[in-house]
Amino acid sequence: MDMKRNYYEDVQLFSSGVIVFWFSILIIALGVYPFVVKNYYVYMANYMAINIIVAIGLNLLVGYTGQISLGHAGFFAIGAYGTVILMAKAHLPFLLALPLASLVAALFGFLLGLPALRLEGPYLSIATLGFGLTITQVIGRISLFGGRQGLHTPELTIGPWHLNTDRDFYYLLITITVLLTLAARNIVKTRVGRAFIAIRDADIAAETMGVNLLYYKTLAFAVSAFYTGIAGGLYAFVLRFIEPEMFTLLMSIIFLAMVVVGGLGSILGSIAGACLLSWLDLELRNILSIPYLGEWLEALSKSYFSITGVSNIQFIVYGLIMVMIMLFEPLGIYGFWIRTKIYWKTWPF
Numbered sequence: 001m002d003m004k005r006n007y008y009e010d011v012q013l014f015s016s017g018v019i020v021f022w023f024s025i026l027i028i029a030l031g032v033y034p035f036v037v038k039n040y041y042v043y044m045a046n047y048m049a050i051n052i053i054v055a056i057g058l059n060l061l062v063g064y065t066g067q068i069s070l071g072h073a074g075f076f077a078i079g080a081y082g083t084v085i086l087m088a089k090a091h092l093p094f095l096l097a098l099p100l101a102s103l104v105a106a107l108f109g110f111l112l113g114l115p116a117l118r119l120e121g122p123y124l125s126i127a128t129l130g131f132g133l134t135i136t137q138v139i140g141r142i143s144l145f146g147g148r149q150g151l152h153t154p155e156l157t158i159g160p161w162h163l164n165t166d167r168d169f170y171y172l173l174i175t176i177t178v179l180l181t182l183a184a185r186n187i188v189k190t191r192v193g194r195a196f197i198a199i200r201d202a203d204i205a206a207e208t209m210g211v212n213l214l215y216y217k218t219l220a221f222a223v224s225a226f227y228t229g230i231a232g233g234l235y236a237f238v239l240r241f242i243e244p245e246m247f248t249l250l251m252s253i254i255f256l257a258m259v260v261v262g263g264l265g266s267i268l269g270s271i272a273g274a275c276l277l278s279w280l281d282l283e284l285r286n287i288l289s290i291p292y293l294g295e296w297l298e299a300l301s302k303s304y305f306s307i308t309g310v311s312n313i314q315f316i317v318y319g320l321i322m323v324m325i326m327l328f329e330p331l332g333i334y335g336f337w338i339r340t341k342i343y344w345k346t347w348p349f
Helices: 007-011 017-036 039-062 072-088 094-117 122-139 166-189 191-201 203-208 213-239 249-262 267-289 293-304 307-328 333-346
Strands: none
Touching: 017 039, 017 166, 039 072, 039 166, 039 213, 039 249, 039 267, 072 094, 072 122, 072 213, 072 249, 094 122, 094 213, 122 249, 166 191, 166 213, 166 267, 191 203, 191 213, 203 213, 249 267, 249 307, 249 333, 267 307, 267 333
């Protein structure tokens, strides 16, 4: 009989030889990937990895703790600008500047978590929305951050290695993504994760049982902001340039959409949702170049709409995907995975 005798058995990474085998295959595939695909797909993988980090961090807050946030673009901006400023002005190495900037984001997350003690639902959403909009405006008016002109990132070096290409940066980015994913998996399996889930399900009952709401709600915001700050610092070096107009309300909404589409309360769902919407975002930017479909959309826009609106078709697709998932599978992509796994376990019966 498979009986668990200790809660910390949940955090064991390799509980069977099968898991060791497939994890090894995954690591090998990730290592070989840049050598078998074009540079564009390496850039796409980098973009997906950054969004995976954000989605996992946001899911810890929204999916596991039940606190809605529409201000994560603000944490993303803090991570990006903080990393660049610490490297360019304080001359800190990247591997030190990145976590320090993320800790600053975590501090802002902790402060933003304080209103969560008295607010919930749409009221908390508006509070976090105000934070995200404020951060963007403040950054755009301070000369240290380059104002509206933005900042170019300094040269990225780690010891003797110069990371000048997408392929070079890929290995650093994937390593950080895998480590943060494993860390999040362990967080939700330990006492902290169980406290998060208890707050999500019934915060009054959780407090009655001894869960410190002040500590765990602010901790959830801080951890989520830390993850997003890490992603923001990495994003700056994928683009090599940052400016305030990049970190908009729409970015926060897309982050939340990744979590909802992938599946609330699921690490695997966060990864799936981030990969899907990242792929759609990049591919649908050039939708007019798609044979037949692009020509049809252009003709449709000339007849009934504005041709300039076709370039934003990805947001219509995002909306349709979320509506369909909410109608047919509220658990998101992770829900489809669960149903598929159950089906094949019981096939052909």
